[in-house]
Amino acid sequence: GAGVSQSPRYKVAKRGQDVALRCDPISGHVSLFWYQQALGQGPEFLTYFQNEAQLDKSGLPSDRFFAERPEGSVSTLKIQRTQQEDSAVYLCASSLALGGEQFFGPGTRLTVL
Amino acid sequence: DQQVKQNSPSLSVQEGRISILNCDYTNSMFDYFLWYKKYPAEGPTFLISISSIKDKNEDGRFTVFLNKSAKHLSLHIVPSQPGDSAVYFCAASAGGAGKSTFGDGTTLTVKP
Numbered sequence: 262g263a264g265v266s267q268s269p270r271y272k273v274a275k276r277g278q279d280v281a282l283r284c285d286p287i288s289g290h291v292s293l294f295w296y297q298q299a300l301g302q303g304p305e306f307l308t309y310f311q312n313e314a315q316l317d318k319s320g321l322p323s324d325r326f327f328a329e330r331p332e333g334s335v336s337t338l339k340i341q342r343t344q345q346e347d348s349a350v351y352l353c354a355s356s357l358a359l360g361g362e363q364f365f366g367p368g369t370r371l372t373v374l
Numbered sequence: 375d376q377q378v379k380q381n382s383p384s385l386s387v388q389e390g391r392i393s394i395l396n397c398d399y400t401n402s403m404f405d406y407f408l409w410y411k412k413y414p415a416e417g418p419t420f421l422i423s424i425s426s427i428k429d430k431n432e433d434g435r436f437t438v439f440l441n442k443s444a445k446h447l448s449l450h451i452v453p454s455q456p457g458d459s460a461v462y463f464c465a466a467s468a469g470g471a472g473k474s475t476f477g478d479g480t481t482l483t484v485k486p
Binding site: 292301302303309320352354356359360361362363364366367 | 378380406410415416417418419420423463465467470472473474475476477478479
């Protein structure tokens with residue numbers, strides 16, 4: 262497809278379970294961003310990559326959150342030992358260059374029971 | 375402390391009239407501002423942006439105004455159409471960093 266895709270679209274996890282969320286950016290887009298959106302709020306920055314380099318991870322809420330983009334294309338956001346407060350929509354966005362227009366995927370809605 | 379605020383959670387306007395969505399920010403380092411539109415179950419879609427060196431940017435029915443001294447920006451939609459009904463997010467970034475700080479959104483409803 263031409264846009265940013267994310268999988269799964271919905272994920273239900275039991276508290277304590279590990280989850281992995283995948284993002285396929287638009288082909289050729291150098292920059293990739295992860296955001297967390299809680300219900301009724303705007304997206305909050307988690308981390309971003311320039312190619313395979315993670316240049317800013319200041320928004321990751323704890324060391325249970327880990328993101329990677331090993332080949333500079335697909336990215337995975339991993340959350341270990343999920344907690345109820347991790348329940349949110351996780352959005353991925355990509356841009357052709359840093360500072361350029363960001364194209365968002367549809368998000369993964371994570372529910373931790 | 376929220377650095378980007380959209381104080382109106384919702385706005386309802388009649389089709390054909392003007393919609394004005396407002397946004398305030400506190401961080402004086404922000405130099406690039408964006409508006410996104412979001413439909414349910416979809417990611418935000420870029421609408422229009424403005425650099426801090428400008429005070430107005432226009433694209434068709436959409437115009438963004440920036441008042442740096444007041445740290446305020448607004449999005450005008452004229453004329454409003456029912457298809458404009460969505461959640462609108464204001465966002466800001468600093469120094470070409472790319473990462474954006476978002477407001478909590480305003481839900482716009484345009485009534486036929």
